[in-house]
Amino acid sequence: MNRLKEKIMQEGRVLGEGVLKVDAFLNHQIDPQLMWEIGQTFSRMYAKEGVTKVLTLESSGIAPAVMTALQLGVPTVFARKQKSLTLNQDLLTETVYSYTKQQKNEVTISRQFMAPGERVLIIDDFLANGEAATGLARLVERAEAVVAGFGIVIEKSFQEGASRLAAAGYRVDSLARIASLSDGQIVFAE
Ligand code: 5GP
Numbered sequence: 233m234n235r236l237k238e239k240i241m242q243e244g245r246v247l248g249e250g251v252l253k254v255d256a257f258l259n260h261q262i263d264p265q266l267m268w269e270i271g272q273t274f275s276r277m278y279a280k281e282g283v284t285k286v287l288t289l290e291s292s293g294i295a296p297a298v299m300t301a302l303q304l305g306v307p308t309v310f311a312r313k314q315k316s317l318t319l320n321q322d323l324l325t326e327t328v329y330s331y332t333k334q335q336k337n338e339v340t341i342s343r344q345f346m347a348p349g350e351r352v353l354i355i356d357d358f359l360a361n362g363e364a365a366t367g368l369a370r371l372v373e374r375a376e377a378v379v380a381g382f383g384i385v386i387e388k389s390f391q392e393g394a395s396r397l398a399a400a401g402y403r404v405d406s407l408a409r410i411a412s413l414s415d416g417q418i419v420f421a422e
Contacts, residue, residue: 233273233407237420239266240386240408246416250388251332258357258385259292270407271299274355274383277405278304281380283353285309285346287372289328289339289364296385297355304353309346311339311368324374328367331360339364341371348376359384359406362393369402381405388413389421 243256257263274296286308288297294310301308315338322343330337346352352372356364359382369379381403387394389409397404409421 233270235266235269236385236408239263240410240418244418246413246418250390250413252358252386252388252410252413252418254357254386258295262295264295267295267299270296270385271301271303273407274300274353274405275303277383278353278380281353282351283380284350285377286353286355287311287341287346287368288355289313289368292357293355296357296383300353300355300383307345309341311341311371313337313339315340324371326367326370326374329363331358331363339367339371341375343375346372346375346377350375350377351380352377353380353383355383355385357385359387359393359397359404360391362391362396365393365397366400369400383407386410387421 239257245253247253283304286297286301288310290310297308323340325338325340328337328339354368372379384406387406387409389411411421412419
Protein backbone atom coordinates (compact mmCIF):
# COMPACT_ATOMS: atom_id res chain seq x y z
CA MET A 233 0.00 0.00 0.00
CA ASN A 234 1.76 3.08 -1.25
CA ARG A 235 -0.01 5.63 0.93
CA LEU A 236 0.82 3.63 4.03
CA LYS A 237 4.48 3.42 3.00
CA GLU A 238 4.56 7.19 2.35
CA LYS A 239 3.10 7.84 5.81
CA ILE A 240 5.67 5.52 7.39
CA MET A 241 8.50 7.36 5.59
CA GLN A 242 7.15 10.81 6.42
CA GLU A 243 5.92 10.31 9.98
CA GLY A 244 7.52 7.11 11.30
CA ARG A 245 10.42 7.35 13.73
CA VAL A 246 12.90 4.58 14.41
CA LEU A 247 13.57 3.94 18.07
CA GLY A 248 16.42 1.78 19.33
CA GLU A 249 15.91 -2.01 19.51
CA GLY A 250 14.29 -2.18 16.07
CA VAL A 251 11.07 -0.45 17.09
CA LEU A 252 9.15 1.82 14.72
CA LYS A 253 7.09 4.60 16.29
CA VAL A 254 4.00 5.47 14.29
CA ASP A 255 2.14 7.46 16.94
CA ALA A 256 1.26 10.13 14.37
CA PHE A 257 -1.24 7.97 12.44
CA LEU A 258 -1.76 4.55 14.08
CA ASN A 259 -0.65 4.11 17.70
CA HIS A 260 -1.81 7.35 19.34
CA GLN A 261 -3.24 9.83 16.86
CA ILE A 262 -5.22 7.92 14.21
CA ASP A 263 -5.60 8.87 10.54
CA PRO A 264 -9.19 7.75 9.79
CA GLN A 265 -8.85 8.10 6.01
CA LEU A 266 -5.79 5.86 6.01
CA MET A 267 -7.57 3.38 8.31
CA TRP A 268 -10.49 3.33 5.87
CA GLU A 269 -8.16 2.53 2.98
CA ILE A 270 -6.45 -0.19 5.04
CA GLY A 271 -9.87 -1.69 5.78
CA GLN A 272 -10.78 -1.52 2.11
CA THR A 273 -7.59 -3.34 1.14
CA PHE A 274 -8.02 -6.15 3.68
CA SER A 275 -11.73 -6.50 2.94
CA ARG A 276 -10.98 -6.93 -0.78
CA MET A 277 -8.27 -9.50 -0.04
CA TYR A 278 -10.65 -11.56 2.11
CA ALA A 279 -13.91 -10.92 0.22
CA LYS A 280 -14.22 -14.56 -0.85
CA GLU A 281 -13.00 -16.19 2.37
CA GLY A 282 -16.36 -16.36 4.14
CA VAL A 283 -15.09 -14.29 7.08
CA THR A 284 -17.69 -14.02 9.87
CA LYS A 285 -15.65 -12.04 12.40
CA VAL A 286 -12.60 -9.81 12.66
CA LEU A 287 -10.45 -10.27 15.77
CA THR A 288 -7.77 -7.92 17.05
CA LEU A 289 -5.93 -7.00 20.24
CA GLU A 290 -6.60 -3.75 22.09
CA SER A 291 -5.83 -1.01 21.53
CA SER A 292 -3.86 -0.25 18.37
CA GLY A 293 -5.42 -3.01 16.28
CA ILE A 294 -8.94 -1.72 16.80
CA ALA A 295 -8.97 1.08 14.20
CA PRO A 296 -7.81 -1.04 11.21
CA ALA A 297 -9.90 -4.00 12.44
CA VAL A 298 -13.13 -1.96 12.68
CA MET A 299 -12.60 -0.47 9.23
CA THR A 300 -12.03 -3.94 7.78
CA ALA A 301 -15.06 -5.41 9.54
CA LEU A 302 -17.22 -2.50 8.42
CA GLN A 303 -16.39 -3.20 4.81
CA LEU A 304 -16.76 -6.98 5.18
CA GLY A 305 -20.11 -6.44 6.92
CA VAL A 306 -19.17 -8.44 10.04
CA PRO A 307 -18.49 -7.57 13.72
CA THR A 308 -15.09 -6.91 15.30
CA VAL A 309 -14.00 -8.42 18.60
CA PHE A 310 -10.96 -7.07 20.41
CA ALA A 311 -9.14 -9.26 22.87
CA ARG A 312 -8.75 -7.44 26.18
CA LYS A 313 -5.53 -7.10 28.09
CA GLN A 314 -7.16 -6.13 31.38
CA LYS A 315 -9.74 -8.20 33.14
CA SER A 316 -12.94 -6.23 33.55
CA LEU A 317 -15.79 -6.57 36.03
CA THR A 318 -18.16 -6.68 33.08
CA LEU A 319 -16.15 -9.44 31.40
CA ASN A 320 -16.55 -12.35 33.74
CA GLN A 321 -18.33 -15.24 32.09
CA ASP A 322 -17.08 -18.07 29.97
CA LEU A 323 -13.75 -16.52 29.11
CA LEU A 324 -10.91 -17.78 26.98
CA THR A 325 -7.51 -16.52 28.13
CA GLU A 326 -4.00 -16.87 26.71
CA THR A 327 -0.68 -15.50 27.94
CA VAL A 328 1.09 -13.32 25.37
CA TYR A 329 4.52 -11.74 25.70
CA SER A 330 4.39 -8.08 24.70
CA TYR A 331 7.29 -7.04 22.50
CA THR A 332 7.03 -3.31 23.18
CA LYS A 333 6.20 -3.54 26.89
CA GLN A 334 8.55 -6.50 27.51
CA GLN A 335 6.08 -8.13 29.85
CA LYS A 336 3.54 -10.93 29.79
CA ASN A 337 -0.12 -10.02 29.32
CA GLU A 338 -3.19 -12.14 29.78
CA VAL A 339 -5.39 -11.63 26.72
CA THR A 340 -9.03 -12.54 27.00
CA ILE A 341 -12.13 -12.93 24.87
CA SER A 342 -15.58 -14.08 25.81
CA ARG A 343 -16.83 -17.31 24.22
CA GLN A 344 -20.10 -15.44 23.68
CA PHE A 345 -18.48 -13.57 20.78
CA MET A 346 -16.47 -16.43 19.28
CA ALA A 347 -18.72 -19.30 18.33
CA PRO A 348 -17.53 -22.69 17.04
CA GLY A 349 -17.20 -22.70 13.26
CA GLU A 350 -16.69 -18.95 12.83
CA ARG A 351 -14.18 -17.90 10.18
CA VAL A 352 -11.96 -15.28 11.73
CA LEU A 353 -9.70 -12.70 10.12
CA ILE A 354 -7.09 -11.57 12.66
CA ILE A 355 -5.89 -7.96 12.21
CA ASP A 356 -3.00 -6.32 14.05
CA ASP A 357 -0.98 -3.14 13.74
CA PHE A 358 2.46 -4.80 13.84
CA LEU A 359 3.90 -8.26 13.36
CA ALA A 360 7.30 -8.68 15.01
CA ASN A 361 8.06 -12.05 16.65
CA GLY A 362 4.50 -13.26 16.25
CA GLU A 363 3.64 -13.57 19.94
CA ALA A 364 0.44 -11.50 19.73
CA ALA A 365 -0.62 -13.17 16.48
CA THR A 366 -0.10 -16.73 17.68
CA GLY A 367 -1.84 -15.92 20.99
CA LEU A 368 -4.88 -14.63 19.11
CA ALA A 369 -4.86 -17.73 16.87
CA ARG A 370 -4.81 -19.95 19.98
CA LEU A 371 -7.88 -18.11 21.32
CA VAL A 372 -9.72 -18.65 18.02
CA GLU A 373 -8.83 -22.32 17.87
CA ARG A 374 -9.74 -22.96 21.50
CA ALA A 375 -13.17 -21.56 20.63
CA GLU A 376 -13.31 -24.18 17.82
CA ALA A 377 -13.36 -21.40 15.27
CA VAL A 378 -11.08 -21.17 12.21
CA VAL A 379 -8.36 -18.62 11.41
CA ALA A 380 -9.00 -17.39 7.85
CA GLY A 381 -5.75 -15.43 7.86
CA PHE A 382 -3.79 -12.53 9.31
CA GLY A 383 -4.04 -8.95 8.04
CA ILE A 384 -1.01 -7.06 9.30
CA VAL A 385 -0.59 -3.31 8.82
CA ILE A 386 3.21 -3.25 9.32
CA GLU A 387 5.31 -6.41 9.21
CA LYS A 388 8.88 -6.23 10.46
CA SER A 389 10.22 -8.89 8.14
CA PHE A 390 13.60 -8.96 9.89
CA GLN A 391 11.88 -10.59 12.88
CA GLU A 392 10.55 -14.12 12.87
CA GLY A 393 6.75 -13.60 13.16
CA ALA A 394 5.87 -13.84 9.46
CA SER A 395 7.89 -17.00 8.90
CA ARG A 396 6.49 -18.56 12.10
CA LEU A 397 2.92 -17.97 10.92
CA ALA A 398 3.68 -19.22 7.39
CA ALA A 399 5.38 -22.33 8.79
CA ALA A 400 2.26 -23.01 10.86
CA GLY A 401 0.25 -22.92 7.60
CA TYR A 402 -1.52 -19.59 8.08
CA ARG A 403 -2.21 -17.07 5.34
CA VAL A 404 -0.47 -13.74 6.14
CA ASP A 405 -1.14 -10.48 4.28
CA SER A 406 1.02 -7.53 5.29
CA LEU A 407 0.44 -4.09 3.80
CA ALA A 408 3.95 -2.76 4.47
CA ARG A 409 6.94 -5.03 4.95
CA ILE A 410 10.04 -3.58 6.57
CA ALA A 411 13.35 -5.27 5.80
CA SER A 412 15.48 -3.21 8.17
CA LEU A 413 15.43 -0.41 10.73
CA SER A 414 19.20 -0.36 11.17
CA ASP A 415 20.98 2.98 11.71
CA GLY A 416 17.66 4.77 12.09
CA GLN A 417 16.76 4.11 8.42
CA ILE A 418 13.48 2.56 7.29
CA VAL A 419 14.06 0.11 4.43
CA PHE A 420 11.07 -1.67 2.86
CA ALA A 421 11.27 -5.32 1.83
CA GLU A 422 10.11 -4.87 -1.77
P1 5GP B 1 4.89 -9.59 18.30
O1 5GP B 1 3.91 -10.14 19.25
O2 5GP B 1 4.69 -10.01 16.87
O3 5GP B 1 6.32 -9.84 18.75
O4 5GP B 1 4.74 -8.01 18.34
C1 5GP B 1 3.55 -7.45 17.85
C2 5GP B 1 2.93 -6.54 18.85
O5 5GP B 1 3.91 -5.73 19.49
C3 5GP B 1 1.98 -5.60 18.12
O6 5GP B 1 0.68 -5.86 18.59
C4 5GP B 1 2.44 -4.21 18.49
O7 5GP B 1 1.55 -3.66 19.41
C5 5GP B 1 3.77 -4.37 19.17
N1 5GP B 1 4.93 -4.01 18.31
C6 5GP B 1 5.91 -4.85 17.88
N2 5GP B 1 6.85 -4.18 17.21
C7 5GP B 1 6.46 -2.89 17.20
C8 5GP B 1 7.05 -1.70 16.64
O8 5GP B 1 8.13 -1.67 16.02
N3 5GP B 1 6.35 -0.54 16.83
C9 5GP B 1 5.18 -0.50 17.52
N4 5GP B 1 4.58 0.69 17.62
N5 5GP B 1 4.60 -1.60 18.05
C10 5GP B 1 5.24 -2.79 17.90
